[in-house]
Amino acid sequence: MTEAILSIRNVTVEIPTRHGIFKPVKNVSYDIKPGEIRGVVGESGAGKSMTGNAVIGLLDDPAYISEGEIWLKGRRIDNLPAEEKRRIRGKEISMIFQDPLTSLNPLFTVGEQLVETIQLHLNLGASEAKARAIALLDAVAIPNPEERFNQYPHQFSGGMRQRVVIALALCSEPSVIVADEPTTALDVSIQAQVLDLIKSLARERSIGVILVTHDMGVIADTTEQVTVMYAGEVVEMGTTDQVLGAPQHPYTQSLIAAVPRPHKKRHRFPQVSYGGRETVFKIDDLARNWPQSEPSKSGKMLEVKGLTKRFVEKSSIIPSRTTYFTAVDNVSFDIRDGEVFGIVGESGSGKSTVARMIATLHKTDGGQILFDGEDVTAMDAQQLAGYRKQIQMIFQDPFSSLNPRMKVGDIVAEPLIHHKILPKGQTDARVRELLDKVGLARGADQKYPHEFSGGQRQRISIARAIATQPRFLICDEPTSALDVSIQAQILNILKDLQEYLGLTMLFISHDLPVVRQMCDRVAVMKSGQLIEVNDAETLFEAPEHPYTAELLTLMPHLAQLDEA
Amino acid sequence: MSDLSEIETPSRLRRMLDSDLFYAFRRSPVAMVSTLVALLLILSAVFAPLVATTNPFDPASLNLMNGFTPPMEPNAFTGESFLLGTDDQGRDVYSTILYGMRISLFVGVTAVLFAMVLGIVLGLLAGYVGGWTDTIIMRAADVQLTFPSILVAMLIFGIAKGITPIEYRDQMAIWVLILAIGLSDWVQFARVVRGATMVEKGKDYVAAAHLIGRPSLSIMLRHILPNVLSPVLVIATISLALAIIAEATLSFLGVGAPPTQPSLGTLIRIGQQFLFSGEWWILFFPACTLLVLALSVNLLGDWLRDALNPRLK
Numbered sequence: 001m002t003e004a005i006l007s008i009r010n011v012t013v014e015i016p017t018r019h020g021i022f023k024p025v026k027n028v029s030y031d032i033k034p035g036e037i038r039g040v041v042g043e044s045g046a047g048k049s050m051t052g053n054a055v056i057g058l059l060d061d062p063a064y065i066s067e068g069e070i071w072l073k074g075r076r077i078d079n080l081p082a083e084e085k086r087r088i089r090g091k092e093i094s095m096i097f098q099d100p101l102t103s104l105n106p107l108f109t110v111g112e113q114l115v116e117t118i119q120l121h122l123n124l125g126a127s128e129a130k131a132r133a134i135a136l137l138d139a140v141a142i143p144n145p146e147e148r149f150n151q152y153p154h155q156f157s158g159g160m161r162q163r164v165v166i167a168l169a170l171c172s173e174p175s176v177i178v179a180d181e182p183t184t185a186l187d188v189s190i191q192a193q194v195l196d197l198i199k200s201l202a203r204e205r206s207i208g209v210i211l212v213t214h215d216m217g218v219i220a221d222t223t224e225q226v227t228v229m230y231a232g233e234v235v236e237m238g239t240t241d242q243v244l245g246a247p248q249h250p251y252t253q254s255l256i257a258a259v260p261r262p263h264k265k266r267h268r269f270p271q272v273s274y275g276g277r278e279t280v281f282k283i284d285d286l287a288r289n290w291p292q293s294e295p296s297k298s299g300k301m302l303e304v305k306g307l308t309k310r311f312v313e314k315s316s317i318i319p320s321r322t323t324y325f326t327a328v329d330n331v332s333f334d335i336r337d338g339e340v341f342g343i344v345g346e347s348g349s350g351k352s353t354v355a356r357m358i359a360t361l362h363k364t365d366g367g368q369i370l371f372d373g374e375d376v377t378a379m380d381a382q383q384l385a386g387y388r389k390q391i392q393m394i395f396q397d398p399f400s401s402l403n404p405r406m407k408v409g410d411i412v413a414e415p416l417i418h419h420k421i422l423p424k425g426q427t428d429a430r431v432r433e434l435l436d437k438v439g440l441a442r443g444a445d446q447k448y449p450h451e452f453s454g455g456q457r458q459r460i461s462i463a464r465a466i467a468t469q470p471r472f473l474i475c476d477e478p479t480s481a482l483d484v485s486i487q488a489q490i491l492n493i494l495k496d497l498q499e500y501l502g503l504t505m506l507f508i509s510h511d512l513p514v515v516r517q518m519c520d521r522v523a524v525m526k527s528g529q530l531i532e533v534n535d536a537e538t539l540f541e542a543p544e545h546p547y548t549a550e551l552l553t554l555m556p557h558l559a560q561l562d563e564a
Numbered sequence: 565m566s567d568l569s570e571i572e573t574p575s576r577l578r579r580m581l582d583s584d585l586f587y588a589f590r591r592s593p594v595a596m597v598s599t600l601v602a603l604l605l606i607l608s609a610v611f612a613p614l615v616a617t618t619n620p621f622d623p624a625s626l627n628l629m630n631g632f633t634p635p636m637e638p639n640a641f642t643g644e645s646f647l648l649g650t651d652d653q654g655r656d657v658y659s660t661i662l663y664g665m666r667i668s669l670f671v672g673v674t675a676v677l678f679a680m681v682l683g684i685v686l687g688l689l690a691g692y693v694g695g696w697t698d699t700i701i702m703r704a705a706d707v708q709l710t711f712p713s714i715l716v717a718m719l720i721f722g723i724a725k726g727i728t729p730i731e732y733r734d735q736m737a738i739w740v741l742i743l744a745i746g747l748s749d750w751v752q753f754a755r756v757v758r759g760a761t762m763v764e765k766g767k768d769y770v771a772a773a774h775l776i777g778r779p780s781l782s783i784m785l786r787h788i789l790p791n792v793l794s795p796v797l798v799i800a801t802i803s804l805a806l807a808i809i810a811e812a813t814l815s816f817l818g819v820g821a822p823p824t825q826p827s828l829g830t831l832i833r834i835g836q837q838f839l840f841s842g843e844w845w846i847l848f849f850p851a852c853t854l855l856v857l858a859l860s861v862n863l864l865g866d867w868l869r870d871a872l873n874p875r876l877k
Contacts, residue, residue: 018587361771388777401768405790415776464772 004031005208006055006093006176011068011078013047013054024050026232027068030225032176032208037199039223039240040212043255043483044454047232048212052178054078055210056093057085073175091121094169096162098181103165104153110137110164111149114171121172136167140197159190166197170205177202180212187346188510192554195222214483216259217555220244228252258488260513262555265537268495269488269517281489282437283496290501291469295337296372301472301504302358303334308366309353327353329528330367340498340505342519342536344512344551350528351508355476358506359393360384371472389419392465394494396477398457402449408435408460409445415467434463438493455486462493466501473497474506479514491518512555516540524548588871595871598863605857609665616659617647621824630654632838635845649845651834657845660831661853667827668854671741672808678746679807680800683753688784688792690754691761702758705751713748714813720744721819734822741820745810752799760792794872801865805858812854828854 013025025047032038040048053059055070057077070078077088089095097103105113114133118124124132130149137145140163153161162182169177179198183191199222202209211223219226219240226243228236228251236249247253257270308331310324328350335341343351356362358369360376369376371387379387392415395401402411412431416422422430428445435444438459440452449457458478465473475494479487491514497503509515515522516536523533524545532545543549589595608615618625633639635649635657648657690701708716724740725733764770765788773783808828814820815829823830828850835847 356771359771359775361774385777388775391775393772393775395768395772397768401772403769403773403787403791406787414773414778418776418778461772 004033005073006210007031007071008051008055009069009071011051011054011070012066013050013059013063014066015063017062023066024063024232025054028229028232028234029068030227030234030237032210034175034206034208035203036225037202037209037211037223039219039226040210040229041214041216041219041226041255042229043214043485045231046229048229049180051229052095052180052210052212055176056089056095056178058089058095090117091172092174093176093178094172094174096165096169096177096179096182098184101153101158101161104161104168106153109150109152110156114149114164114167117168117171133167133171136170137164139170139201140164140167141193142167157190158186159194162186162190162194163197166194166201170201173205174207176208176210178210178212181214182211183218184213184215188512188551188554189346191218192221198222216244216256216484228255255485258485260487260491260511260517262513262516262540265516269491281439281493281496283493283500286437286466287500292502294471298373299337300334300370301337301372302506303370304354304358304367305332305370306367307331307354307357307364307369309350309357309362310365326528328357331525331528331530332367333523333530333533335504335506336521338498338502338504339520340507340518342507342509342515342522343525344509344515344522345525346510348527349525351525352476354525355393355474355506355508359391359474360388385419389468390470391472391474392468392470393474393476394458394461394465394478397481398454398461399481401461402457404449406448407445408447408449408452411449411460412445412464412467415464419468421468430467431463434467435460438463453486454482455489458482458486458490459493462490462497466497470503472504472506474508476508477510478507480509480511487514494518512540512551524551585871589867592867592871594863595867598860598867601856602860602864605665605853605860606669608662609669612659612662612666616656616662618656618659620655620660620663626654628654632843634843635849648849649843651846652838652843657849660826661828661850664826664828664831664850665853665857667738667821667825668808668811668829668857671738671745671811671821671827672804675742675745675749675807675811676800676803678742679749679803680753680796682746683750684757684789684792684796686750687754687757688761688789691758692765692780692784692788694762698758701754705754708748708751714810716748717744717810717814718817718819720747721814725819734824737820737822738825741811741814744814745807748810749803749807752803753796756795756799757792760795761788764788764791798865798869798872801868802862805862805865808854808861809858828857 007029008031009029011025011028012023015022015024024045028047028051030038040051042048050059050063054065059065065078068078069076072088072092077085080088104110111130111133114136115126115129118129118132119126122129122132134145134149137148142148142160142163148156153164156164182198183194186194195218198209198211201207211218213219223240226238226240227234228243228249230251236243236247236252243252244256247256254270260269307328308326309328310326313323313325316322331350331354333341343354345351353362357364358376364377367377371391374383374387376384376387402408409428409431412434413427416427416430431445432442436442440456440459440463444452449460452460478494479490482490494505494507495518498505507515507518509518519536521533522536522539524531524539524547526547532539532543532548534544539548540552543552613619620626627642629641630639630644630646630650631652631654633644633646633650633654635647636645638645646656646658648661650656651660686701690698721740721744724736724743728736728740770783770787773787778786811820811827812829812832815827816833818833821827821830823834826834831850832847832854835850839847
């Protein structure tokens with residue numbers, strides 16, 4: 001057994017606030033050995049990033065380490081003066097942040113930034129530093145490193161940029177790298193490449209890596225050791241196989257159970273019951289008063305024919321000089337009564353644009369959207385009002401989809417009042433009933449959105465969406481901003497809506513396991529085009545298009561869990 | 565049903581006292597002192613008839629013999645003594661300052677309100693509608709910004725004076741002043757509101773309102789407007805200080821408040837005639853009042869800007 005290069009011993013971080021002292025990290029200990037990747041996993045607010053920041057001495061001002069010690073190569077570093085800490089931060093411990101866009105300076109070429117960092121830490125001449133920078137770019141598998149050396153960050157794609165950030169982190173030949181959600185902002189295909197790179201670099205150069213993430217798939221694929229954190233404390237620690245395969249702590253068990261499985265469809269998502277956060281969704285009560293959904297004439301609720309959307313890329317007074325970017329290119333599909341239709345694709349594939357066109361939030365540039373046989377793009381104002389009453393949408397970001405200056409009760413009441421669904425005086429009671437049904441505590445209608453958590457806000461969105469008793473619900477990445485346990489709750493609610501109320505759904509997501517669990521039929525989009533539509537089971541088991549097959553192989557798989 | 569909601573919802577006052585803004589306020593000595601000073605000045609201006617010793621514009625209360633009495637010294641002829649002295653007409657400087665501050669504050673507040681309403685409406689339109697509407701409004705704003713605002717105000721003042729009949733001129737002067745300052749000040753409101761509107765417009769809650777089918781006017785007023793108001797509040801406070809100074813400048817130049825309704829600026833203009841003949845107090849005290857008033861309002865605005873912007877902390 002090799003000696004640990006970094007060890008964190010009983011570290012507690014305190015933040016004094018006006019409401020008393022808050023401890024985001026409580027008594028946390030773990031070690032990192034050379035060449036080892038330690039995953040630190042937990043939900044948002046679990047204190048995993050805060051621990052990483054404490055290690056590199058980058059705690060934001062009021063926060064400080066109140067107890068515990070951090071040792072690097074046999075030297076205690078947490079109590080060093082600021083200047084010493086700064087030296088260690090660059091030289092011995094490097095950092096890879098989540099967003100590759102903000103961690104590079106857009107005004108300097110990639111080469112300049114690398115050379116500057118190399119010269120700062122290693123005593124090298126200009127030409128030696130350059131040679132080293134190019135070698136580093138080569139090491140992080142950037143093609144044509146000599147040429148790329150002179151380019152600016154904006155000339156790199158997201159994945160390539162994250163490789164540059166990794167190269168920057170390697171400049172000083174550090175012994176430890178703290179990677180804070182290094183792939184969260186990247187598409188699945190690129191995520192796999194970047195993780196492979198981190199894995200091989202750690203092994204080759206015997207660097208200890210702390211990989212902070214919320215994604216169990218990343219943990220399973222990349223790490224050897226894992227530390228599970230909950231509410232600032234370490235609840236479980238061990239080898240990845242051990243922890244994922246046979247979790248001991250109830251929190252870890254429930255967390256792993258909630259991860260959507262890519263290989264088997266289940267009826268419902270297992271919910272995390274740890275910490276008593278479960279709230280009840282009262283679908284039976286809702287179903288009792290829900291009108292029988294009338295079937296559409298053709299059995300197809302929505303037909304999309306040749307849908308096209310172009311965005312102006314560069315505008316010009318002369319029409320012929322204006323250049324366009326085709327976001328959605330001649331897309332056709334149909335959604336049958338009562339089914340959940342999924343669209344998957346990587347970012348920029350046009351899936352959200354399709355959803356927004358169906359929701360009449362974008363104008364179309366060609367093609368038809370037929371809702372129950374009527375062309376939405378040709379409707380007059382009155383017909384549109386009727387259409388809007390029957391469709392609703394749930395948005396990705398629960399923090400921007402609710403007006404922060406309106407009381408929750410007013411937010412949910414707005415569609416009811418606008419469509420004059422209820423006689424005056426009954427609206428308030430209905431709003432309270434709806435909020436109760438989606439599992440919010442009494443009195444929620446008098447509060448403002450910021451008083452609720454992400455999952456609760458998404459429940460409010462659902463209450464608003466079902467207030468008018470629509471027939472068709474568009475869900476645009478409804479859970480990608482949520483923790484996995486909350487995701488399971490929200491997805492179960494959506495499943496119930498479809499099953500008990502007969503709602504038809506369009507479900508947009510980049511998360512393949514979630515899509516497999518949710519959808520009856522799935523369409524795959526790539527750069528604006530629809531490349532495959534099929535039954536979910538067929539698509540996941542026997543994809544026809546090579547791109548679909550590739551996406552499926554890149555899906556992070558929790559091998560340890562498959563038998564579960 | 566109201567009994568249910570009453571249990572769990574704190575009152576508005578409770579909410580305000582609990583808010584982070586109020587917390588930040590209590591932690592900032594600058595904010596507390598400037599609020600105190602500004603409030604004191606504003607209240608004494610509002611209640612001038614109660615606080616002032618005389619009404620300086622009531623000819624019956626004037627005694628020319630009291631002219632040029634230095635502060636805190638008995639007058640050579642009448643033996644009366646005045647806290648801050650008297651001017652050439654024998655008016656009590658302390659009282660004229662209180663009444664002058666009334667005019668200054670009234671003009672400042674009304675002009676800022678006018679500029680604010682105009683700026684918010686145009687900024688919301690420009691930001692929300694976009695396209696040609698945006699281009700026209702913002703180019704007009706740009707053009708106006710190329711002229712110094714005091715020049716624009718003088719221009720408007722001049723034109724308005726030219727078209728009002730001579731017998732109404734003195735009555736109208738205050739309103740023309742408000743119009744002139746307000747029109748020269750709307751641009752910054754419009755710019756800030758436009759920017760904030762464009763940000764808010766892209767958020768999903770606006771999309772949700774669209775999806776419900778709310779008309780544009782309702783989306784602008786009910787959804788976007790409340791969310792762009794906090795930067796407006798900051799600008800309004802800082803503009804108030806600037807408007808008070810602009811009013812004083814115009815009045816000092818003789819194109820503002822008439823001598824029958826003197827503002828602080830008019831008092832300073834009158835006072836500067838006597839500065840070099842030794843009667844310094846006629847200029848000094850109104851100028852100090854203007855300084856303290858503008859400074860306290862400005863500091864308050866600065867603090868508000870920092871407190872509402874978490875990035876600066």
